[in-house]
Amino acid sequence: MNSKLLRFSLLIVLLAGIGLAVMYRDQMNTAALEAWVQGAGAAGPLLFMLVYILGTIFFIPGSMLTLAGGALFGPLLGTFYNLTAATLGAMISFLAARYLASAWVEQKAGGWMKQLINGVENEGWRFIAFTRLVPLFPFNLLNYALGLTRISFSQYIVATYICMLPGALAYTYLGYIGREAATGGEGIVQKAMLALALLAVVSFLPRLIGKLRSKPMITIPELKNKLDADEDVLVLDVRTPKDYTGDQGHIAGSRLLPLEELETRIHELDDYLERTIVTICRTNRKSAKAAQILAQKGFSDVHVAKMGMTDWNEQGYPTE
Secondary structure (H helix, E strand, O other): OHHHHHHHHHEEEEEEHHHHHOHHHHHHHHHHHHHHHHHHHHHHHHHHHHHHHHHHHHHHHHHHHHHHHHHHHHHHHHHHHHHHHHHHHHHHHHHHHHHHHHHHHHOOOOOHHHHHHHHHHOOHEEEEEEEOOOOOHHHHHHHHHHHOOOHHHHHHHHHHHOOOOOHHHHHHHHHHHHHHHHHOOOOHHHHHHHHHHHHHHHHHHHHHHHHOOOOOOOOOHHHHHHHHHOOOOEEEEEOOOHHOOOOOOOOOOOOOOOOOHHHHHOHHHHHHHEEEEEEEEEOOOOHHHHHHHHOOOOOEEEEEOOOOOHHHOOOOOOOO
């Protein structure tokens, strides 16, 4: 079988599997899965992991399988089986995308897609770690998308396994707690409190990772030098429209996007996901909050203009 025919055959298998999974998603039953796995005896864990791997490849929701793993195998073994199977499925998806389409994407990619791929490759394992700890993108889709880049396969595996651990542990334990509650297990209150604590830690990760990814403030003279040098910098003014046209004015070429609207309109900044953004307001308060939101949403090079338009005016720089 020649290379093109093999690629075409694999693509058909993937598309057919994904299509069937989407069509019959509503009919998937965790109770039936648990009964099936339990009926397999000693082979149950391997059967469960195989189902999880196929689910990852064919876009079956991982949360359902992770909860089932906790209910079937408990918090420790369940976490191991869930995490290992999810990583193996992610590896296969990654390799499939790399084999099927990476060469084509490398030749055809341009514009924002090329910038995104370059940005991902520049960050390497840090980008993988960020997306695994902070699930900004659908897990199954991201596995294929990362395969289209030139990220090291070994970095992908290690970062995926380690950085999915907190979420896998929390949701596996939640599945375990559900089984304990249904069967009247002992110490259910204490176990439920631990489950809530684990979920709280996982929910705090986006804020923590956003702070770790945040860039240092940039002074107003530094910003002016970048603009004078015609560097590719987006000055994002997050004040209200009234303040933008008020007594302090605004920087020529800046873009107005009020902080209050940032999260609902953040898609308007997709072209700057891997490019430089400098947030600015009257001083630092709103711009620092905006930079934090952008970092949490995956923007990789966001800076805050120190003392904002107040210092810009004190420096005597022109405004509009």
